[in-house]
Every structure is written in C-alpha cells, then in structure tokens.
Amino acid sequence: MAKESVLALRGISKRFGAVQALTDVDLEVVAGEVIALVGDNGAGKSTLVKTIAGVHPIDEGSIEWEGRPVSITRPHDAQELGIATVYQDLALCDNLDVVANLFLGNEARHASVLDEIAMEKRAMELLDTLSIRIPSVRIPVASLSGGQRQVVAIARALIGDPKVVILDEPTAALGVEQTAQVLDLVERLRERGLAVILISHNMADVQAVADRVAVLRLGRNNGVFDVATTSHEEVIAAITGASDNAVTRRQARTEKEAAQ
Amino acid sequence: MSDTVDKERGTEDTKAGSGSAPADGADGGAGNGAADRAVDPRLLVREQGFAGYLTEFRRKVRGGELGSLPVILGLIIIAVIFQSLNENFLSAGSVSDIGVYIAGTGIMATGIVFVLLLGEIDLSVGSVAGVGAAVWAVLSVTHGLNDWLAVLIAIVAGLCIGGLHGFFFAKVGVPAFVVTLAGFLGWSGLQIWLMGQEGSINTPDGSVVEDLTGYYFEDIAAAYGLALVGVLAYAGALLVDARRRRAAKLPSRPVSEIVVRTVAMAVVAFVAAYVLNQSRGLPLALVLFLAVLVIADFGVRRTTYGRQIFAVGGNAEAARRAGINVEWVRISVFGIAGMLAAFGGLFIASLSGGATKSLGAGNTLMNVIAAAVIGGTSLFGGRGKIWSALLGILVIQSIQQGLNLLGMASEIQYMITGAVLLAAVVIDSVSRRTQKTAGRT
Ligand SMILES: Nc1ncnc2c1ncn2[C@@H]1O[C@H](COP(=O)(O)OP(=O)(O)OP(=O)(O)O)[C@@H](O)[C@H]1O
Numbered sequence: 099m100a101k102e103s104v105l106a107l108r109g110i111s112k113r114f115g116a117v118q119a120l121t122d123v124d125l126e127v128v129a130g131e132v133i134a135l136v137g138d139n140g141a142g143k144s145t146l147v148k149t150i151a152g153v154h155p156i157d158e159g160s161i162e163w164e165g166r167p168v169s170i171t172r173p174h175d176a177q178e179l180g181i182a183t184v185y186q187d188l189a190l191c192d193n194l195d196v197v198a199n200l201f202l203g204n205e206a207r208h209a210s211v212l213d214e215i216a217m218e219k220r221a222m223e224l225l226d227t228l229s230i231r232i233p234s235v236r237i238p239v240a241s242l243s244g245g246q247r248q249v250v251a252i253a254r255a256l257i258g259d260p261k262v263v264i265l266d267e268p269t270a271a272l273g274v275e276q277t278a279q280v281l282d283l284v285e286r287l288r289e290r291g292l293a294v295i296l297i298s299h300n301m302a303d304v305q306a307v308a309d310r311v312a313v314l315r316l317g318r319n320n321g322v323f324d325v326a327t328t329s330h331e332e333v334i335a336a337i338t339g340a341s342d343n344a345v346t347r348r349q350a351r352t353e354k355e356a357a358q
Numbered sequence: 359m360s361d362t363v364d365k366e367r368g369t370e371d372t373k374a375g376s377g378s379a380p381a382d383g384a385d386g387g388a389g390n391g392a393a394d395r396a397v398d399p400r401l402l403v404r405e406q407g408f409a410g411y412l413t414e415f416r417r418k419v420r421g422g423e424l425g426s427l428p429v430i431l432g433l434i435i436i437a438v439i440f441q442s443l444n445e446n447f448l449s450a451g452s453v454s455d456i457g458v459y460i461a462g463t464g465i466m467a468t469g470i471v472f473v474l475l476l477g478e479i480d481l482s483v484g485s486v487a488g489v490g491a492a493v494w495a496v497l498s499v500t501h502g503l504n505d506w507l508a509v510l511i512a513i514v515a516g517l518c519i520g521g522l523h524g525f526f527f528a529k530v531g532v533p534a535f536v537v538t539l540a541g542f543l544g545w546s547g548l549q550i551w552l553m554g555q556e557g558s559i560n561t562p563d564g565s566v567v568e569d570l571t572g573y574y575f576e577d578i579a580a581a582y583g584l585a586l587v588g589v590l591a592y593a594g595a596l597l598v599d600a601r602r603r604r605a606a607k608l609p610s611r612p613v614s615e616i617v618v619r620t621v622a623m624a625v626v627a628f629v630a631a632y633v634l635n636q637s638r639g640l641p642l643a644l645v646l647f648l649a650v651l652v653i654a655d656f657g658v659r660r661t662t663y664g665r666q667i668f669a670v671g672g673n674a675e676a677a678r679r680a681g682i683n684v685e686w687v688r689i690s691v692f693g694i695a696g697m698l699a700a701f702g703g704l705f706i707a708s709l710s711g712g713a714t715k716s717l718g719a720g721n722t723l724m725n726v727i728a729a730a731v732i733g734g735t736s737l738f739g740g741r742g743k744i745w746s747a748l749l750g751i752l753v754i755q756s757i758q759q760g761l762n763l764l765g766m767a768s769e770i771q772y773m774i775t776g777a778v779l780l781a782a783v784v785i786d787s788v789s790r791r792t793q794k795t796a797g798r799t
C-alpha cells in the first residue's frame with residue numbers, strides 16, 4: 099500500500115480463559131481512510147478494538163504506531179498516542195452530566211481547576227454539529243435516551259485531537275437523521291486526514307463510507323476487501339464463511355495481479 | 359444539598375437534585391444563548407423570573423429531587439421540639455457548644471463523604487481517630503516532642519493508614535468493607551498498645567490540641583468578619599460565574615436567584631455569628647471545620663481530581679477507559695479519609711481532655727457514617743456533596759445536645775439517633791425511587 103499506515107497490528111492474539119477471542123490477527127489502519135471491521139456476532143471485533151484502546155492488553159503480537167513498535171497496556175497509552183474509542187457499551191458515567199462525560203479524562207482546566215465554561219461551550223458546539231437535541235448539557239446522562247447517550251459517546255471521541263477514531267457500532271441505536279449525521283461525520287474525519295475504524299453490522303452504511311472492509315471470522319482474519327471493487331455478496335460470504343475458498347482464491351488472484 | 363432551588367435553562371430537566379453532577383454554576387434561568395438553539399418542543403419551558411422558580415421547585419420536589427430539603431426541615435423540627443421542651447436548647451451557650459462539638463466528628467464525616475462518593479465504605483475511621491490521638495499524646499506528652507510536630511505526625515499517620523486500606527482495596531482487590539473492618543480491629547489494638555499502662559494521657563495546659571476546641575476568638579469582630587467574608591466570597595463567586603457565563607453566551611443564573619441565595623446565606627451566617635458572640639465568641643474548632651469543608655468542597659466540585667472521584671464512583675470501568683488512574687484515585691481517597699479521621703480524633707481528644715484507650719470507640723463510627731448519610735450523600739456512590747457532612751452532623755449533635763439537656767440516658771439517644779438514620783436512608787431510597795419513575799436514576 100502506497101500510503102503509510104498510522105496503526106498496524108501484527109499477529110495479535112487474545113485469550114479470555116478458555117475462549118481464544120483473537121488468533122493471529124493483522125490490521126493496517128491508514129490515515130485519511132475509513133476501514134470497516136465486520137464479522138458475525140462474537141467474531142472478536144470489539145475485543146480487537148479494545149486491545150487497540152488498551153482496555154485488554156494483547157497476549158501475543160505487536161502494535162506499530164507510525165512505523166515504530168509501541169506497547170499499549172492501558173487506556174491512557176492509547177489516548178497518549180491519539181486513539182479515541184467509542185465503545186459498543188458506551189462506557190459513560192451515568193451520574194455525571196453530559197459535559198463532564200464528554201471531557202472525562204480530558205478536562206479543560208487551569209492548573210487542575212476545571213474550566214466549566216469552556217467545556218460547556220465546546221460541548222454545545224459539538225452536539226450541534228451532530229444535530230442532536232439534548233434537553234440540557236447539564237443533566238446526568240442517566241436521563242438521556244439510548245440514542246442520545248450514543249451521540250454523547252461519539253462526541254466524546256472528538257474531544258482532544260485524535261489521529262485514529264474507533265467507532266464500535268456507533269449507529270446501532272440511532273434514528274435515520276442521526277445515522278446520516280454520524281456517517282457524514284465519519285467522512286469529515288477522513289477528509290481531515292484521520293484514520294477511522296468503523297465497526298458495523300449494517301452493510302449499507304459500510305458500503306457508503308468505508309474505503310476498505312476487513313472481515314473477522316471466529317477471531318481470525320478472513321480477508322480485506324476494497325469496497326469499490328467488491329460486491330456485497332462477497333463480503334457477506336466472507337463474514338458467514340459460506341465460501342471460504344472463494345475468498346482465498348480471490349485473494350490469491352489479486353495478490354498475483356499486484357505482483358505482476 | 360443546598361441546591362434545592364437550582365434552575366435549569368428552559369427545561370424541565372435539571373441536575374439531579376441529590377447531587378449527581380459535581381458541576382456547579384451550570385444551571386441557568388432564562389436561556390440567553392439557548393434562544394437560537396433547537397429546543398425540543400416536548401420540554402417544559404420554565405417561566406421567567408421568580409414565579410418560574412417556585413413552579414420549578416415544586417416540580418422538583420414532586421419528582422423526588424428533595425436535595426437538602428428533608429435535612430433542613432429536620433433541623434427546624436428538632437430545634438422547635440427541643441426548644442419547647444427546654445428553653446435552654448437555643449440559648450447562646452448551647453448553640454456555641456454544638457458548634458464546637460460538631461467539629462471533630464464533622465471532619466471525620468467529611469472524610470467518609472469522600473469514600474461514599476467512591477461507592478465504598480470505611481469502617482475504620484473511629485479506630486484511626488483513636489490512633490491519631492494516641493500517636494500525638496505519646497509523642498508530645500510522653501516523649502516531649504514538639505507539639506506541632508506531634509500533631510503533624512499524627513495526621514500523617516492517619517494518611518498512611520488510610521492509604522494502606524486503599525492499597526489493599528485497590529491493588530489487592532479485597533473489598534473495602536473487609537479491609538476497613540480489619541482496620542477497625544487492628545488499629546484499635548494499636549491504639550490500646552500505644553496508650554500502654556496509663557490508659558489515658560491528659561492534654562497538657564496550653565498545648566495545641568487543647569486549643570483545638572478550647573480556643574475562642576473573643577473579639578466580636580472575628581465572628582462577624584468571618585460571616586462577612588463568607589457571604590461576600592459566596593456572592594462574588596456567583597456573580598463572577600454568572601458574568602463569565604453570559605460573556606460566553608451560556609445560560610446563567612438570573613440575578614434574582616443570586617440575590618435570594620446570597621440573602622439566605624447572609625441570614626444564616628450573621629445569625630450564627632450573633633449567637634456565637636453572645637456566648638464565648640467564634641470557636642476555633644468551628645473555623646477549622648469550615649475550612650476543611652470549603653477546601654474539600656472545592657476539591658470535589660471544581661478540580662479534575664474531584665471529577666475523577668465522581669467518575670470512579672459512578673462507573674469505574676468507564677473511568678478507567680477514560681484514562682483515569684482508578685487505583686490511585688481509590689488509594690488517595692482512603693488516604694484522605696484516614697487523614698481526616700486522625701485530625702478529627704485530635705478534636706475528640708481535645709474535647710474529652712486527653713487521649714484514651716477507648717477514644718473513637720463506641721458510637722463514634724456510627725455517628726460519623728450516619729452524619730454523611732443523613733446529610734444526603736448516597737451510599738451507592740457517585741452522588742453527594744461535601745456539605746452533607748455539616749448538615750448531617752448538625753442533626754446528630756443537635757439531637758444529642760437536646761437529649762442531654764433533657765437529662766435522657768444515652769440508651770435513649772442511641773435509639774433516637776438510630777431512628778433518624780433509618781429515616782434518612784428511607785428518604786434517600788424513596789426519593790431515588792421517585793426519581794426513577796420521574797425518569798432519573
Ligand atoms: N471480557 C471477556 N471475558 C471473556 N470472554 C470475552 C470477553 N469479551 C469478549 N469475550 C469473548 O470473545 C469473543 C469475541 O467477542 P467480541 O465482543 O469481540 O465480539 P464482537 O465481534 O464484538 O461481537 P458483536 O458483533 O456481537 O459485538 C466472544 O466469544 C466473547 O464471548
């Protein structure tokens with residue numbers, strides 16, 4: 099690939115007790131590109147994302163950031179590198195208000211005194227760009243609807259200046275308009291030169307915004323496809339494993355073509 | 359919670375009264391900047407001005423957001439009942455005594471509020487208070503160490519003990535309940551061992567610890583001056599905040615609210631100052647307690663560290679994923695609780711004339727925890743205010759004072775204090791349930 103990768107995973111394995119959640123997974127994330135990560139339920143997508151985010155340290159394999167090997171053992175490490183993550187389970191503090199959640203771990207402050215006004219202002223602007231109506235940015239997130247919570251979680255990832263944004267099923271709970279907004283947002287992030295990892299079960303969304311699709315199946319890589327040149331059916335076949343052979347054949351073919 | 363009359367910009371929704379979000383200054387009345395923003399038509403828009411205030415207030419109460427209302431009502435009822443039974447209850451001397459007696463346990467309760475905000479409990483504070491007093495007495499009186507240094511070492515000992523509890527809880531993963539229960543036994547053992555054969559060490563005349571509860575600023579200017587400074591600082595903070603928010607085009611408190619708050623604060627402060635001046639003047643103990651409260655409140659509401667405490671108490675995993683060092687927050691909070699326990703223990707030693715083998719034993723622990731809970735801090739973590747330590751300990755101390763004046767035996771006091779604690783927890787649970795049905799958690 100011509101463009102250099104910001105983040106590269108090589109041979110990642112992760113075990114949870116008796117469950118081998120990830121086996122020897124590779125992934126390249128390129129700046130200015132949206133890579134979709136798809137796979138059936140339990141394929142290991144969220145686990146992969148959590149290893150990148152430092153929630154679960156990897157058992158084996160290596161992570162490279164802008165070409166040099168790094169170790170990500172805790173969420174703080176990932177943040178330092180510039181990885182922002184929206185988790186599938188949102189990870190919000192119900193007792194804190196919207197502003198506090200948005201800026202958690204990244205507060206605007208003078209010395210260590212919080213600058214509530216700067217944060218509130220920024221929060222309003224951010225939520226406006228996502229065109230979400232929240233009764234007040236000062237209510238605890240516990241009293242928000244599921245979709246509103248999801249937008250707060252997404253907005254959280256845009257605070258600070260990330261280089262890689264990971265969205266784990268960001269549109270699962272969203273309405274038609276908000277979904278479109280999030281897809282717009284993903285495109286805007288790409289235009290700004292950020293790398294985006296998008297996990298989604300919605301093939302239409304993937305087709306709409308992603309440049310490449312990486313398929314995980316039972317915790318293993320099952321092919322990386324170019325969205326422009328791959329049909330819906332091929333991706334779905336890779337996800338379900340119905341035509342493993344076709345995928346491998348295809349990969350072999352493209353690799354051969356590339357080599358020529 | 360003193361924010362029962364909090365207002366929110368043009369909405370029905372307000373910060374959950376019983377102190378969820380630590381952010382202050384967030385709520386505003388008439389939405390200046392909100393006018394041009396898309397507003398959900400289903401939201402009930404608050405009427406402008408003072409009438410809107412009362413509507414909003416009634417709505418909150420019905421929604422189960424009682425804030426400090428029950429405690430303040432409780433204090434008034436306590437005052438009325440005891441005053442009608444014994445006219446000395448509200449006498450200057452009696453009120454002044456309450457002001458001194460609340461300091462030690464109140465400071466310990468402040469530490470407990472920190473721990474409760476984390477969603478944990480510290481059962482060892484009574485024993486740690488005993489160890490603090492014993493360390494000071496042995497070093498200063500028996501070994502003749504410099505008094506100030508001995509006080510400092512006692513407080514640092516409390517900090518280390520609390521930090522040790524936090525270590526076992528955060529790093530080793532032992533439930534805080536068990537760690538501090540072990541501490542409760544172990545540290546009272548250390549206390550008895552330190553006190554040795556004597557069993558008690560009297561506070562020498564003129565020592566620092568004697569002054570803790572024995573010193574009064576007799577000049578009437580002291581009490582009035584402190585009241586004035588407090589009120590001006592409070593009003594100033596509100597005004598500056600409102601101006602900055604208006605400048606940033608954010609909803610801000612209306613002037614009417616600032617005036618009401620300032621007047622309420624001024625009435626309380628100056629009446630208290632007047633009554634204290636009728637007796638022996640402004641007690642040093644009360645000044646120190648208020649200082650602890652102000653510092654702790656600032657730390658909890660206005661700093662990143664305080665925000666981290668609320669986050670860990672609300673959802674530790676989310677806090678961890680946000681890059682917060684959860685273990686450090688836990689260890690340090692237990693350290694603070696231990697430090698304030700030891701500091702409070704010195705006040706108790708000062709009141710009772712010295713350190714003893716049994717200082718901090720008995721119902722000290724229960725009173726301290728009860729104070730934090732009665733004041734409105736949730737037992738379930740992430741919700742509460744530092745000032746609940748003051749309100750709660752006032753309730754408990756007032757009851758004790760009143761029953762003492764009536765000459766009631768301590769067993770009756772235990773039963774009544776127990777009933778008040780139960781009432782407070784019932785109010786907390788019921789209001790939480792009402793909040794749930796009203797769309798809050
Ligand atoms: N914390 C954990 N402890 C034990 N096993 C886990 C844990 N997290 C994930 N797993 C296991 O790892 C496997 C992959 O889970 P993961 O959450 O990554 O799937 P996913 O691809 O995100 O699925 P979905 O599309 O449903 O979100 C599953 O078999 C799951 O049971």
Ligand SMILES: [Mg+2]
Pocket residue numbers: 143144145186266
């Ligand atoms: Mg998942």
